[in-house]
Amino acid sequence: MFGTTDITTRQRDIADLVQSDGFASVEELARRFGVTTQTIRRDLTRLCRRGVLRRTHGGVEPPAQSGNLHYARRQILNLAAKRAIAEAVAEEVADGAALAFSIGTTPEIVMQALVRHRNLRIFTNNLHVAFAASQCASFEVTIAGGRLRHGDSDILGEDTRRFFSSYKVDIGIFGVAGVDADGTLLDFHEAEVAARQAILANCRQAFLVLDASKFGRPAHVRGGNITDVAAVVCDRPPPETLARRLSRAGTRVILRAGTS
The missing domain is CATH 1.10.10.10 (Winged helix-like DNA-binding domain superfamily/Winged helix DNA-binding domain)
Known part of the structure; x- marks a missing residue:
């Protein structure tokens, strides 16, 4: 791989x-x-x-x-920014926390940044996340069942939505394909949105993790708004209009610039 x-x-x-x-x-x-x-x-x-x-x-x-870029390609694009974002999220996570992770390369890299933590409980439909978490002996890892999507190595569908709805976690961590100018969150497939929305509905606080290339990036399936989350974690400030929306909504913006 x-x-x-x-x-x-x-x-x-x-x-x-x-x-x-x-x-x-x-x-x-x-x-x-x-x-x-x-x-x-x-x-x-x-x-x-x-x-x-x-x-x-x-x-x-x-x-x-x-459609979306191949997973292997997404793994290396903007990698420095994604690693910086991951370190910023890791600082927000306490030992013993329960976390739900969605699909995508940035959530995978966030999971990799959590290896110094202890006793985390991980719930995910992302096999890359599950594998990274399984390397930590003190972590408890629970994965969704269903049909594996080739290429992305994730599991989507109604069973995945029910899976995330079965737990109440401390933190939900997810990315998106793009963010429209009005803050609408965009993805390429309805099932991706459904899984993300299930995490959002069943976590105490949600972290949207995305590098700045996602602002204005087109995708065709709508699902929620950037102001729905507790925190947006990014490598650069959002566009001014979105920054004002986030401020009015009380959504935290956590910035951590990547370095090569």
Whole structure:
């Protein structure tokens, strides 16, 4: 399985740069990173083989997108920001807490940041989260049953909604595909929204974890508003209009900038 540990920092930064700019040439990347074009070509070969980038005339670009990005690609994009967000959330979690985790790469990285905690109770439909939590002997891990969704390694559907509705947890942790200009939370599938809403309804406080690339990112299934949560944890401030909405709603904004 492709993860966050089998690529270099430079390769991760290349992926972020191309995702942001839409295209980069081999020569431009070599100049930017101070390495030879041969080194850059090896980096690009590795990233292209994993579907993170694709070659085009004179350089590389993001793969054609239909729906959400592949999980392996999302695991490395904006990774520094996601790790910073995860550390900020970990500081909010007490030993012995009960937590519900939804799908997505940022919740997975939050779980990885909690390994120094003790006696956490984890409830999730995200097998990446469950695996990370299972490495901690003092954690109690409960997972939803049902059909596994390939690629994302998560479980969705009515049984998952009932699963989260069976528990009352201290903290719910979830991400979204995008946040519209009016604060509407967006995802790509109705079942993703249903699972997230079930966590929100059955936690004492909800943490929305997202890097700033999610603001304005389009997706077509609506589900709740950014002001519904207790805290938004992000690497950069939300757009001004959303910041005012959050302030009026009394929603905390926890900022933690990522560093490469």
